[in-house]
Amino acid sequence: MPYSEKRIKELEHIAKRIRYKIVQMISCAGSGHPGGSLSATDLVTALFFNVLKYNPKDPNWPDRDRFHMSKGHCCPLWYAALAEVGYFSADTLNTLRKLGSCFQGHPDRRTPGIEVPSGSLGQGLSVALGMSLAARIDKKAYRVYCLLGDGEIQEGNIWEAAMASAHYCCDNICAILDYNGFQIDGCIKDVMNLEPLVDKWRAFGWHTIGINGHNMNEILEAYDEAKTIKGKPTIIIARTIKGKGVSFMENVVDFHGRAPTKEETEIALRELSS
Amino acid sequence: MELLYQRDVYGKALVELGKTNPDIVVLDADLSSSTRTKMFAKAYPERFFNFGVAEQNMMAAAAGLASCNKTVFVSTFAVFATGRAWDQVRTSIAYPKFNVKIVATHSGVTVGPDGATHQALEDISLMRVLPGMTVVVPCDGPETYDAVLASVKHPGPFYIRLGRDKVPTIENKGEFKLAKASKICDGNDVAIIACGAMVNIACQAIKSEALKKVSCRLLNMHTIKPIDREAIICAAKETRAIVVVEEHSVIGGLASAVDEVVSENYPTRVVRLGIKDRFGQSGQPQELLKEYNLTEADIIASVKKALV
Numbered sequence: 348m349p350y351s352e353k354r355i356k357e358l359e360h361i362a363k364r365i366r367y368k369i370v371q372m373i374s375c376a377g378s379g380h381p382g383g384s385l386s387a388t389d390l391v392t393a394l395f396f397n398v399l400k401y402n403p404k405d406p407n408w409p410d411r412d413r414f415h416m417s418k419g420h421c422c423p424l425w426y427a428a429l430a431e432v433g434y435f436s437a438d439t440l441n442t443l444r445k446l447g448s449c450f451q452g453h454p455d456r457r458t459p460g461i462e463v464p465s466g467s468l469g470q471g472l473s474v475a476l477g478m479s480l481a482a483r484i485d486k487k488a489y490r491v492y493c494l495l496g497d498g499e500i501q502e503g504n505i506w507e508a509a510m511a512s513a514h515y516c517c518d519n520i521c522a523i524l525d526y527n528g529f530q531i532d533g534c535i536k537d538v539m540n541l542e543p544l545v546d547k548w549r550a551f552g553w554h555t556i557g558i559n560g561h562n563m564n565e566i567l568e569a570y571d572e573a574k575t576i577k578g579k580p581t582i583i584i585a586r587t588i589k590g591k592g593v594s595f596m597e598n599v600v601d602f603h604g605r606a607p608t609k610e611e612t613e614i615a616l617r618e619l620s621s
Numbered sequence: 622m623e624l625l626y627q628r629d630v631y632g633k634a635l636v637e638l639g640k641t642n643p644d645i646v647v648l649d650a651d652l653s654s655s656t657r658t659k660m661f662a663k664a665y666p667e668r669f670f671n672f673g674v675a676e677q678n679m680m681a682a683a684a685g686l687a688s689c690n691k692t693v694f695v696s697t698f699a700v701f702a703t704g705r706a707w708d709q710v711r712t713s714i715a716y717p718k719f720n721v722k723i724v725a726t727h728s729g730v731t732v733g734p735d736g737a738t739h740q741a742l743e744d745i746s747l748m749r750v751l752p753g754m755t756v757v758v759p760c761d762g763p764e765t766y767d768a769v770l771a772s773v774k775h776p777g778p779f780y781i782r783l784g785r786d787k788v789p790t791i792e793n794k795g796e797f798k799l800a801k802a803s804k805i806c807d808g809n810d811v812a813i814i815a816c817g818a819m820v821n822i823a824c825q826a827i828k829s830e831a832l833k834k835v836s837c838r839l840l841n842m843h844t845i846k847p848i849d850r851e852a853i854i855c856a857a858k859e860t861r862a863i864v865v866v867e868e869h870s871v872i873g874g875l876a877s878a879v880d881e882v883v884s885e886n887y888p889t890r891v892v893r894l895g896i897k898d899r900f901g902q903s904g905q906p907q908e909l910l911k912e913y914n915l916t917e918a919d920i921i922a923s924v925k926k927a928l929v
Contacts, residue, residue: 476682476685481690484667
């Protein structure tokens with residue numbers, strides 16, 4: 348059942364605000380990874396505003412759903428989302444990557460709401476698996492969501508975790524793949540092809556859902572479907588656009604890991620506030 | 622003299638801990654028979670997970686479990702625990718200071734016939750370099766038990782290095798205190814600082830006819846990190862030379878830890894007895910100890926050399 352147009356519009360509006368903050372933060376820091384932060388914004392916005400159960404006033408609430416961003420370099424998105432839902436004020440976001448900041452260049456536990464560090468790619472799905480097994484031991488109903496990058500899944504560790512999550516029938520795990528098609532050195536298909544990707548995950552025992560990662564209705568329905576899958580983990584393979592939302596960043600690999608200049612920032616923020 | 626497998630003691634200790642502490646979870650990577658985590662698996666199957674031959678996944682999953690307030694014991698051979706999954710241990714376990722206890726077996730050349738690929742000679746070094754990682758090398762069965770219990774009481778990441786072979790129980794070594802060397806015998810000519818199975822061999826050397834006239838101090842340096850600086854500085858001040866004995870590379874292990882303390886505080890002569898920048902090889906444990914100069918005779922020769 349499609350979500351109401353009003354709800355979709357609300358979420359799209361929040362996503363835009365988060366994108367604005369991402370660009371602002373990275374610009375202020377003078378370095379960072381805008382491309383992949385912007386490509387995964389809609390996926391993470393939907394998660395934080397429509398799916399996850401949590402309490403910013405009680406970050407250690409035992410029944411909270413877990414979210415882990417395995418592609419840690421996109422943490423400006425995580426920080427902006429956590430600020431937006433009230434874990435902390437957005438006022439200090441611009442200290443990103445500066446000495447003494449609780450917003451490190453890659454995620455760390457010093458940020459309220461972040462439970463496990465990431466940044467060295469390929470470890471996050473294993474972390475999610477550990478959280479999932481803890482829920483089993485404690486007989487808890489929480490779910491575990493893990494955002495993966497497409498370049499990231501070239502790491503062998505991911506496939507170890509994929510195999511084990513299916514072996515242990517972890518149906519409380521929902522991985523989300525931000526499939527924007529680019530990595531630092533260029534197009535994924537040229538650097539190290541991932542296809543046939545759906546076949547790979549299915550062969551590893553996962554339920555797969557393919558969506559357009561910028562269509563809010565498709566995103567919400569995918570999260571709903573994932574909750575209904577029993578006996579196996581689910582991966583949402585979301586086709587996305589790197590740099591989504593800023594015209595001159597879209598599908599430009601250079602913006603994987605470069606901050607916008609002052610002029611570029613002005614244009615980007617103008618686009619994101621229109 | 623009582624001979625025990627440290628891993629048997631470990632397995633039993635886990636079962637005992639599991640009985641009273643429901644937060645203890647144990648992970649292994651297809652070596653649960655060898656590491657003896659199988660004992661825990663049998664007693665508490667709902668809190669044991671076999672990861673198959675996938676150490677990287679196991680270490681990062683341990684972090685996930687620890688983030689949910691579990692005390693996670695992770696076991697495999699020392700080469701794989703520290704080498705294969707080092708980045709997972711660094712980023713997902715040590716950096717967030719998680720309560721993960723890595724208990725690795727089959728360290729050193731006494732692994733024997735399996736040869737170089739399975740003989741961890743670098744693991745102390747690899748773990749010691751990680752901020753906040755406690756590193757303990759028990760010398761015998763009872764000390765293994767003490768170290769495992771201490772690891773649960775001590776919050777944060779913890780590495781325990783065990784061997785493959787049976788080791789004799791060392792008498793009169795005193796109470797195990799984390800980060801406090803135990804003085805097995807006192808003396809003022811030379812201080813032998815040893816860890817693991819080398820402690821017993823050092824005991825034999827000290828009792829030998831050849832060293833009858835030498836006043837030897839023996840420190841069982843079971844905790845490599847944090848190292849007992851005080852005991853080392855005292856040894857440097859009160860004896861004429863220090864001999865370090867370890868079944869590990871002389872680069873980065875106990876010898877390096879001792880050197881660091883001595884050179885900064887009270888420079889004195891340190892003779893290092895360990896693996897001299899070589900890989901291991903196949904052979905029987907006793908043959909290998911001889912090949913790598915880790916016998917009673919080698920310790921005697923080193924003590925004499927140190928006193929020249």
